[in-house]
Amino acid sequence: MTSSTAVVIPDPVAEGLAGGWKVIDASRAERDLVLDADVVIIGTGAGGGTAAEILAASGRSVVLLEEGPLRSSRDFSLHEATTYPELYQESAARKTRDQAITILQGRCVGGGTTVNWTSSFRTPATTLDWWQREYGLADVSPAAMAPWFERMEERLSIAPWPVTPNANNSALARGAAALGIATPVMQRNVKGCWNLGYCDLGCPTNAKQSMLVTTIPAALEHGATLVTRVRADFFTTRGDAVSAVEAHAIDPATGQPLARRVTVRARSFVSAAGAIGTPALFLRSNLPDPHELVGRRTFLHPVVLSAAAMPEVIDGFAGAPQSVYTDHFQEGQALDGPIGFKLEVPPLHPLLTAVTLSGDGAQHASWMRDYRHLHVVLALLRDGFHPHSAGGRVHLRGDGTPVLDYPLTPYLFDGMRRAFVAMAQIQFAAGAQRVAPGHGPGTAYTTLAQAVAGIGAFELAPLVTRVVSAHVMGGAPFGPDPRRAVVDPTGRHHHLRNLYVCDGSIFPTSIGANPQLSIYAFAARIASGLARSLA
Amino acid sequence: MSLSRRSFIVTGTLGAVALATAAWLRGSHAPAPTVARRALDGDAEAIFAAIAPVMLAGVWPEAPAARVLAQQETLTGIDAAVAGLAPAARGELHQLVALLSLPPVRIGLAGLHGSWQSASPAEVRRFLDRCRDSSLLTLRAAYDAFHALIFAAWYGNPRAWPAIGYPGPPEFAAPP
Numbered sequence: 001m002t003s004s005t006a007v008v009i010p011d012p013v014a015e016g017l018a019g020g021w022k023v024i025d026a027s028r029a030e031r032d033l034v035l036d037a038d039v040v041i042i043g044t045g046a047g048g049g050t051a052a053e054i055l056a057a058s059g060r061s062v063v064l065l066e067e068g069p070l071r072s073s074r075d076f077s078l079h080e081a082t083t084y085p086e087l088y089q090e091s092a093a094r095k096t097r098d099q100a101i102t103i104l105q106g107r108c109v110g111g112g113t114t115v116n117w118t119s120s121f122r123t124p125a126t127t128l129d130w131w132q133r134e135y136g137l138a139d140v141s142p143a144a145m146a147p148w149f150e151r152m153e154e155r156l157s158i159a160p161w162p163v164t165p166n167a168n169n170s171a172l173a174r175g176a177a178a179l180g181i182a183t184p185v186m187q188r189n190v191k192g193c194w195n196l197g198y199c200d201l202g203c204p205t206n207a208k209q210s211m212l213v214t215t216i217p218a219a220l221e222h223g224a225t226l227v228t229r230v231r232a233d234f235f236t237t238r239g240d241a242v243s244a245v246e247a248h249a250i251d252p253a254t255g256q257p258l259a260r261r262v263t264v265r266a267r268s269f270v271s272a273a274g275a276i277g278t279p280a281l282f283l284r285s286n287l288p289d290p291h292e293l294v295g296r297r298t299f300l301h302p303v304v305l306s307a308a309a310m311p312e313v314i315d316g317f318a319g320a321p322q323s324v325y326t327d328h329f330q331e332g333q334a335l336d337g338p339i340g341f342k343l344e345v346p347p348l349h350p351l352l353t354a355v356t357l358s359g360d361g362a363q364h365a366s367w368m369r370d371y372r373h374l375h376v377v378l379a380l381l382r383d384g385f386h387p388h389s390a391g392g393r394v395h396l397r398g399d400g401t402p403v404l405d406y407p408l409t410p411y412l413f414d415g416m417r418r419a420f421v422a423m424a425q426i427q428f429a430a431g432a433q434r435v436a437p438g439h440g441p442g443t444a445y446t447t448l449a450q451a452v453a454g455i456g457a458f459e460l461a462p463l464v465t466r467v468v469s470a471h472v473m474g475g476a477p478f479g480p481d482p483r484r485a486v487v488d489p490t491g492r493h494h495h496l497r498n499l500y501v502c503d504g505s506i507f508p509t510s511i512g513a514n515p516q517l518s519i520y521a522f523a524a525r526i527a528s529g530l531a532r533s534l535a
Numbered sequence: 536m537s538l539s540r541r542s543f544i545v546t547g548t549l550g551a552v553a554l555a556t557a558a559w560l561r562g563s564h565a566p567a568p569t570v571a572r573r574a575l576d577g578d579a580e581a582i583f584a585a586i587a588p589v590m591l592a593g594v595w596p597e598a599p600a601a602r603v604l605a606q607q608e609t610l611t612g613i614d615a616a617v618a619g620l621a622p623a624a625r626g627e628l629h630q631l632v633a634l635l636s637l638p639p640v641r642i643g644l645a646g647l648h649g650s651w652q653s654a655s656p657a658e659v660r661r662f663l664d665r666c667r668d669s670s671l672l673t674l675r676a677a678y679d680a681f682h683a684l685i686f687a688a689w690y691g692n693p694r695a696w697p698a699i700g701y702p703g704p705p706e707f708a709a710p711p
Binding site: 073077078080081090091201205256317351353355361365369371397399441462463464 | 589590591592593594612615616618619620621622623624660663667672675676678679680682683685686687689690691692693695696698699700701704705707
């Protein structure tokens with residue numbers, strides 16, 4: 001795909017900067033900054049970006065704080081080795097406390113939306129019904145939420161992917177079809193997508209309708225100020241209100257705090273730092289938390305994976321990374337029964353592929369030699385609904401940085417074992433020559449019977465079974481009952497009258513689907529309510 | 536390996552104590568690396584230089600000059616990746632290196648009577664298998680860290696791509 005006739009792509013961010021957007025790189029500021037605004041938003045991902053546009057368009061003065069850099073299409077090299085340290089939290093190597101789960105999170109302007117795979121699902125009706133019934137969230141019915149989903153679908157050009165799925169997705173569809181399992185087409189937030197397959201490394205053509213090219217430019221056009229490379233340390237409070245957020249500039253070379261300080265005073269504060277960042281900010285700030293809810297019940301959609309060698313060329317690095325899925329293994333099953341899972345496929349760029357495949361030496365090398373024939377399926381486990389699925393807890397290290405303690409439990413392992421079998425069945429049904437579940441040394445099986453027997457004997461355990469996550473949710477749940485929720489159903493803190501949460505932290509369980517559209521819709525609703533209250 | 540959550544916490548804690556003790560024992564006397572590096576000291580460089588060819592067996596080119604270059608670039612990649620880790624993760628890796636550099640640990644755990652520089656591929660293979668299959672979470676985490684850093688450093692390098700058939704990412708010209 002390396003082309004000698006390189007194409008020039010217009011960069012709307014570069015044009016906006018040239019046109020006078022107010023953007024400050026805190027790491028290059030010559031003195032400490034003190035800013036005043038109607039609203040300060042901490043984080044520029046799905047929640048913060050959505051809130052920024054709505055609040056700025058309503059006439060409020062808005063300051064956005066972002067820990068990562070502002071990078072746009074002209075900067076995206078599409079090389080993994082430089083992109084992960086640049087655009088991902090902890091170089092895409094963030095781990096849970098026992099190191100057993102690798103967490104992928106964006107850390108750049110646009111947050112996760114700049115590097116996600118564009119998969120867009122409305123919050124499943126079963127999940128919304130559960131929140132109504134179990135958490136007293138009376139007005140989150142699918143009908144009540146429909147206008148918010150519609151609004152964000154329209155804003156971000158979210159529509160079913162009309163193009164033939166790439167070979168990695170097609171193999172999932174083919175194997176599932178052979179077993180009588182449906183694989184619906186996904187919705188994606190793209191406009192004029194080139195079907196390149198590099199969504200995870202920053203969209204080079206600005207087709208992905210991430211916050212980077214939609215809501216954040218709109219907010220900046222409305223006069224918002226964006227401060228990059230700045231990490232919010234804590235809120236200062238006076239009585240029952242937040243008065244300021246204190247932050248430090250971040251050194252681009254080391255990711256560590258610099259001496260340069262940033263203080264933002266505002267009428268209202270919106271935390272949109274993600275489901276690890278928001279609870280960590282609250283914990284560092286010692287905010288009122290009488291029922292010790294902050295940072296608890298953090299969910300991950302823990303993911304296990306299965307690799308297969310297919311007879312045909314797959315080239316899993318090319319083409320829209322996710323375009324079909326199946327809910328066959330969770331739909332219609334009791335939410336609080338044995339854990340269900342969603343099946344999807346990932347993009348297969350060489351670095352992340354090599355790191356994710358189990359084992360090493362000759363065996364690992366043989367898989368990498370088959371790289372072009374490699375097919376990988378992911379199972380995303382729907383955590384947070386069963387009493388034995390209480391998720392994880394965000395703690396602070398001595399230096400104030402967060403770490404998520406997420407125990408892998410027998411309840412989860414049961415689902416992982418069933419997922420390994422389901423994925424192997426589908427891969428063999430699709431014609432796989434060998435299948436290696438992501439567990440232990442990465443033993444490969446050449447028949448389904450062998451695989452099923454092997455998986456049955458797996459001793460599933462942390463750092464034996466490969467587990468990853470790209471969806472962090474919970475830790476500051478919304479709900480009417482202050483004994484069970486950190487923020488109220490409008491997103492406002494139960495104990496601080498001008499503090500709002502506008503990110504995946506508010507979800508009281510996992511979503512059961514890739515969460516970006518859920519975050520967009522709830523953030524739009526929360527920010528619209530806040531905009532009305534400030535009018 | 537069906538250990539309970541509780542025993543994981545215990546072994547994790549013991550592992551952490553051992554790691555911290557090793558780092559303390561070594562103090563600041565780690566040898567310098569062979570070339571200027573951002574994050575790896577000489578001990579870490581020696582361990583990665585011993586482990587990388589075993590994890591990447593059959594992958595690096597056979598011709599001596601190309602092989603040396605591949606090894607050097609892999610170590611450079613590991614150094615860059617470690618420099619980009621959060622301080623907590625870098626600290627854990629530093630402690631692990633300190634532990635594995637202590638002669639009693641090197642002999643008892645890794646089965647290496649000589650230095651890491653003189654370890655044979657068979658000895659390193661045995662050490663890696665022992666880590667991967669260990670009942671101690673700390674050793675499995677060590678295996679995982681070696682796995683991630685070494686494979687990321689090699690397969691993130693365009694030099695690795697022709698052999699696996701990856702054409703590299705599409706290229707776009709910079710806007711005028």
